[in-house]
Amino acid sequence: MRILARLWHLAGFGGNNAPPTRQRHWEMLAAAGFISVAAACMQVLPDQHVALAYLPTWVVPPTCPMHAMLGIPCPGCGLTRSIILLAHGNLGGSLEMNRMGLIFGLAILAQFPYRIAALARPGRTILSRPWTKGIAAALIAGLVINWLLAISIWPQRDELAPVAKAPHVQVQPTGSP
Numbered sequence: 001m002r003i004l005a006r007l008w009h010l011a012g013f014g015g016n017n018a019p020p021t022r023q024r025h026w027e028m029l030a031a032a033g034f035i036s037v038a039a040a041c042m043q044v045l046p047d048q049h050v051a052l053a054y055l056p057t058w059v060v061p062p063t064c065p066m067h068a069m070l071g072i073p074c075p076g077c078g079l080t081r082s083i084i085l086l087a088h089g090n091l092g093g094s095l096e097m098n099r100m101g102l103i104f105g106l107a108i109l110a111q112f113p114y115r116i117a118a119l120a121r122p123g124r125t126i127l128s129r130p131w132t133k134g135i136a137a138a139l140i141a142g143l144v145i146n147w148l149l150a151i152s153i154w155p156q157r158d159e160l161a162p163v164a165k166a167p168h169v170q171v172q173p174t175g176s177p
């Protein structure tokens, strides 16, 4: 859910239609670089926890409030793991975690040529605002549609084997019928 809120903000919904500033391009470039490096430095453990690549004892606690409270995945569930697996070349595992991980991975990779081209040629619009908003909206719609499929007819990894919670949190089965 946090990912969705972030995307909504990054997509500039509710903002004006001014072209992105240079600062914005730098921020997105830095974010894409950070996500790429972080994904390469992380691993998905057999119990589905995320940990540092060479320090499996450094486990990242699960951060999804919806999954923790309701026992069902949110639209963004599995996305982090999906992108980590993708960064390590595990396409099958990535799709199993969240089918949108591949799309988001490609969108993150696309930031490098797009932002660098925009920074290299100031004042020249590469993608106009309606396009960037449309792409962002399509990504969010994809997440939601994929989520509806995942919780109904086309389960993802989260439904097959719920993410183990941190040791101090009680483990709940998912609420799928």
Ligand SMILES: [Zn+2]
Pocket: 001, 064, 065, 066, 067, 073, 074, 075, 076, 077, 078
């Ligand atoms: Zn979630």
